[in-house]
Amino acid sequence: MTEAPCEICTIARGGGRAKVLYNDGKVVAFLSEKPAVPGHIIVAPSEHFTIFEQVSEQTLAHCTKVTNRISTSVFEALQAQGTNIIINNGVPAGQEFGHFTLSILPRKQNDGLNFLWPQKTMSEEELSTVELHLKEYSTTMHAHAEEHAPPKEQKKLKQIDKKDDLRVRHYMNRGA
Amino acid sequence: MSDGHDHGHEEHSHDDSHGHDSHSEGGGHGGQASQLTAEQLKNMSPEEIRALQKQNCIFCHIISGRVASKKVYEDETVIAILDINPLNPGHVLLMPREHYQIMPQIPDETIERVFAIAKNLSHAVLRALQVKGTNIFVANGAAAGQRAPHFMVHIIPRKEGDNVKIFSLPKQSINPADEKLIYNRLKERINKAFGITEKQDTKSHSPEAEEYHHPEESHNPPENEESHTSSNHEEPTHDLNKITSRFTPQKKDKDDDIDLDKIAEMLG
Numbered sequence: 001m002t003e004a005p006c007e008i009c010t011i012a013r014g015g016g017r018a019k020v021l022y023n024d025g026k027v028v029a030f031l032s033e034k035p036a037v038p039g040h041i042i043v044a045p046s047e048h049f050t051i052f053e054q055v056s057e058q059t060l061a062h063c064t065k066v067t068n069r070i071s072t073s074v075f076e077a078l079q080a081q082g083t084n085i086i087i088n089n090g091v092p093a094g095q096e097f098g099h100f101t102l103s104i105l106p107r108k109q110n111d112g113l114n115f116l117w118p119q120k121t122m123s124e125e126e127l128s129t130v131e132l133h134l135k136e137y138s139t140t141m142h143a144h145a146e147e148h149a150p151p152k153e154q155k156k157l158k159q160i161d162k163k164d165d166l167r168v169r170h171y172m173n174r175g176a
Numbered sequence: 177m178s179d180g181h182d183h184g185h186e187e188h189s190h191d192d193s194h195g196h197d198s199h200s201e202g203g204g205h206g207g208q209a210s211q212l213t214a215e216q217l218k219n220m221s222p223e224e225i226r227a228l229q230k231q232n233c234i235f236c237h238i239i240s241g242r243v244a245s246k247k248v249y250e251d252e253t254v255i256a257i258l259d260i261n262p263l264n265p266g267h268v269l270l271m272p273r274e275h276y277q278i279m280p281q282i283p284d285e286t287i288e289r290v291f292a293i294a295k296n297l298s299h300a301v302l303r304a305l306q307v308k309g310t311n312i313f314v315a316n317g318a319a320a321g322q323r324a325p326h327f328m329v330h331i332i333p334r335k336e337g338d339n340v341k342i343f344s345l346p347k348q349s350i351n352p353a354d355e356k357l358i359y360n361r362l363k364e365r366i367n368k369a370f371g372i373t374e375k376q377d378t379k380s381h382s383p384e385a386e387e388y389h390h391p392e393e394s395h396n397p398p399e400n401e402e403s404h405t406s407s408n409h410e411e412p413t414h415d416l417n418k419i420t421s422r423f424t425p426q427k428k429d430k431d432d433d434i435d436l437d438k439i440a441e442m443l444g
């Protein structure tokens with residue numbers, strides 16, 4: 001295996017030619033070089049984590065906040081009518097970087113993307129089987145999550161102000 | 177909400193007093209709200225819209241227990257159920273108990289909690305279903321493919337060769353002029369959202385942020401941005417395996433029979 005430098009780590013440190021939109025030293029956001037749609041933004045923790053499950057609680061909390069703030073900005077900045085937030089986690093899920101990332105896709109009607117999938121129908125028994133399997137692992141999550149609850153951020157990010165909600169609604173409804 | 181995908185899954189016998197049987201997001205639950213005209217919706221305040229949607233939201237009824245569901249996780253903030261019309265078996269819908277339509281409406285603490293639980297559920301899915309990946313998917317707005325009136329995060333188990341194509345995103349090339357325009361618009365709005373002022377935006381941030389340079393500061397076209405990298409002293413040489421191995425073993429539960437390192441290593 002080659003020791004190629006991680007592309008995302010490089011960008012987080014200010015290297016490379018990425019169009020960086022935000023970098024606070026913990027999270028970096030930049031324009032995708034090969035966007036799925038115009039304005040496709042990639043958000044990543046500066047620290048190197050490969051897959052979702054490995055991202056520390058505190059880092060994920062910060063990533064989430066920044067992602068929500070940026071995806072809210074996209075409505076007004078690009079006249080988007082919607083956004084997708086996508087994590088492709090693991091090779092079979094289409095993960096492309098060896099560094100955990102989230103994608104923000106600004107969406108417009110008839111922009112060529114389509115996330116309406118054909119729906120599989122599952123029988124009650126099939127569903128119950130999956131439910132049981134999952135519960136075996138998910139029921140212990142609560143205690144675990146409490147235990148590892150992220151400490152409060154020292155510096156609070158600016159809250160989304162009420163007007164943002166109205167603005168977002170305005171752009172979303174334009175296509176309705 | 178423009179939908180047109182209401183398949184009406186009568187075969188499912190969920191106890192739904194409102195006549196909706198499916199709680200799949202794909203099941204066309206624009207709810208009764210979709211019967212209002214766009215004009216009427218536009219004239220309503222966000223509060224009125226929220227109240228109306230909550231009243232007609234199948235997922236709020238699932239959360240309150242009035243409609244049956246296959247709950248795989250719940251706590252005081254969130255609930256996770258199986259999508260009865262999954263993209264793949266084990267498709268989980270995770271949502272805040274509180275009714276929000278889209279992510280921008282959700283307070284920081286709640287959305288942080290939702291994603292923390294999404295991570296744990298993703299891990300649970302990898303272990304329970306012995307899959308090697310997950311897609312985490314959020315749609316905000318009908319134009320983005322949102323089909324449920326209640327904000328939710330999809331956690332979709334993925335296997336090699338499962339024939340799911342929608343998350344293989346197209347890769348477009350974009351001309352530099354358009355990219356520059358998009359970049360400038362986004363940068364301006366994002367700076368505003370974070371309260372960043374162009375000149376001294378690094379002072380309120382952690383020290384590492386000082387390595388970051390705004391392309392606008394020196395009015396260079398994007399092509400010349402490499403010139404900014406000269407201040408990047410640290411050599412980013414990362415051994416992925418070494419680094420990922422730092423994060424996994426010590427946190428591993430005894431019954432953790434899925435090897436995250438293996439999944440991570442598949443990425444090279």
Ligand SMILES: [Zn+2]
Nearest residue numbers: 006009048099
């Ligand atoms: Zn990295």
Ligand SMILES: [Zn+2]
Nearest residue numbers: 233236275326
């Ligand atoms: Zn609801």
